[in-house]
Amino acid sequence: MRGKWLLFAGGTLFLAAGGGALTYYLRQKPAKPVQVVATPVLPPGSEVHLTGSIRAVNLVLVPAPLDGVAEEFPVKPGDEVFEGQILGRISNETLKDTAHEAELEVERAQARVNEAESQLIAARLEDSRAAADSSRARIEFQRAERNFQRQQMLNTEGATPRNTYLKAQQDFEAAKKESDTLQALSNTLQDRVQGLIKDIDLAKKTLAEKVQNLDAAKSNLSSSDLLAPVDGLVISIAKSAGEEVQKGTPDLITIATDLSQLELVLEPEPPILKRLKAGQPASVQVAELPGNGLPATVKSVENGKVVIEFSSPSTLIRPGMTAVGTLKLN
Known part of the structure; x- marks a missing residue:
């Protein structure tokens, strides 16, 4: 009986020693290297298609003529206005x-x-x-x-x-x-x-x-009446009815004029951005104007943005719309 117990104890010690050795071996074995797949680099001349927002080039700012409270704005962004039209009122007790x-x-x-x-x-x-x-x-x-x-x-x-x-x-x-x-x-x-x-x-x-x-x-x-100084399109209104207005606020209302001159603002990834430069040709595709796209030129490449300028042949294209700019990489 004593011999059986000795045999059982010896077997247990053997298994424990074998398990420890296996664990040590696995820890010392070098990990399998992870394979990193490199992003393919587009060759020069490759076209990229980037989506951005259209904005007007020629803007007229309507400042706040006095301190007070915005009473009403009978117009809203996107409305066409004519010179002398009342855009809003400021209440001053x-x-x-x-x-x-x-x-x-x-x-x-x-x-x-x-x-x-x-x-x-x-x-x-x-x-x-x-x-x-x-x-x-x-x-x-x-x-x-x-x-x-x-x-x-x-x-x-x-x-x-x-x-x-x-x-x-x-x-x-x-x-x-x-x-x-x-x-x-x-x-x-x-x-x-x-x-x-x-x-x-x-x-x-x-x-x-x-x-x-x-x-x-x-x-x-x-003078508390805000009058449109020019014909154009309301782009933005900085205040809502009931909000306080400070005299001299330069961009209380922004109006775009000459909508034939527009810009498309793009924000490409850094690898793409660094391969673009001002002055290079481009094209702009707008869903509202089917075709091969409008000829354009890169106006600037700075602060993480690419600005493309182009001429619009139609009043259907307005600031705030989304368009696709096509450019070739250098």
Whole structure:
């Protein structure tokens, strides 16, 4: 029995030693090298086809004319616009308040002019009546004066009753008093008319100034309207309705003009990029314009991008579309 146990223990030790040796052998055996398949290098003159985005060459930027909040943009990117068309509005509460106050000032100034003119009409009517009364009183005074002078001469000669003389004297004095009073009233009314004329002139001058201020306020307020400076195609709008706008933002709205001159922007892999150069010929294929492609020229190769310039024969081709540029490797 003891011999069996010794035999079993010996076999176990042998197997353990064999397993350890195998493990050691496998660890020491060099790994099989991984084969790297090299990317084939395209020979010079090979054509590559790269997809990119079309952009406009001639751009006009519409800046923000004032600080405020974008109120609305009745146009959107891709819309055709004409010169003078409203592209959007910027709300500025200060300008609105100023324009409203200017309107109130004009209304008050106009009311003062209207009131002064009404007073002038009434004063002229009163002056006309007073002038007529003064003229009548002056005629009565002149008649009473002549009668008094006659009675005075007769009284001196004793050729008229004293009572008649005294009555002529009383009539003369009463007529003189009335004439003087009405003449003074007429003079006062004439001065008032002249004063009202001056008041009206001053009120009208003030009104003109207020109207000028209102026009300026309206002009400032109208500057919140963004107008298209040229005919063209809206490329982008930097803000949305409700967003704050800072005065002077240069590219609030971008408009493309002369869509016959376009560019295609490509971003090839570095190995391809370094085998392209500015000035080399190329072609541009647009799905919307079937054919063999449009002749083009590489404008620049920099900053990881290739820019191809080409002329578009159709208004169907627009900025933002996708196209395929074909170039030959150097």
